[in-house]
Amino acid sequence: MSDAIKKCSANETAACCCVDVGTVIDNSDCTATWTEWFAQRADAETKLQRLSEKARQVESEPCDIDARFSEEADGVKLEAGFTFSCQAETLIFQLSLR
Numbered sequence: 864m865s866d867a868i869k870k871c872s873a874n875e876t877a878a879c880c881c882v883d884v885g886t887v888i889d890n891s892d893c894t895a896t897w898t899e900w901f902a903q904r905a906d907a908e909t910k911l912q913r914l915s916e917k918a919r920q921v922e923s924e925p926c927d928i929d930a931r932f933s934e935e936a937d938g939v940k941l942e943a944g945f946t947f948s949c950q951a952e953t954l955i956f957q958l959s960l961r
Contacts, residue, residue, distance in 0.1 A: 888950045888951055888954070889950070890950045892953065893946055893948070893949060893950050893953050894946045894947075895944070895953050895957050896943065896944050896945075897941070897942070897944075897945075897960075898941065898943075899940075899941050900937075900938050900939070900941075901938055901940075902939075903939065904932060906939075907932055907940075910941060911941060914943060914945070917956060917959050917960065918945045918947075918956055920959075921952050921955050921956045921959065922948070923948060923949075924947075924948040926945055926946065926948075927944075927945075927946040928943065928944070928945055928946075929943065929944040930944075
């Protein structure tokens with residue numbers, strides 16, 4: 864086990880096994896999207912309300928929520944976009960939906 868720790872330690876090797884968080888989270892993608900089909904519009908509206916509540920729990924500044932309902936013969940399609948003030952909040956929101 865100690866050999867594995869030494870292999871990933873920046874002090875022990877010339878090539879570090881770590882990644883700067885700025886290379887992964889660079890605030891270039893602050894929008895999470897959700898698309899789902901429902902039998903009835905009321906079900907789609909309920910889902911949007913639940914998603915919006917989750918977004919409000921994560922936001923540090925007001926999240927911009929853009930939702931569209933498309934009614935077709937086989938049901939209602941909900942398309943929603945949640946734009947947060949930073950990418951970290953977007954990731955937290957996405958993970959909370961799993």
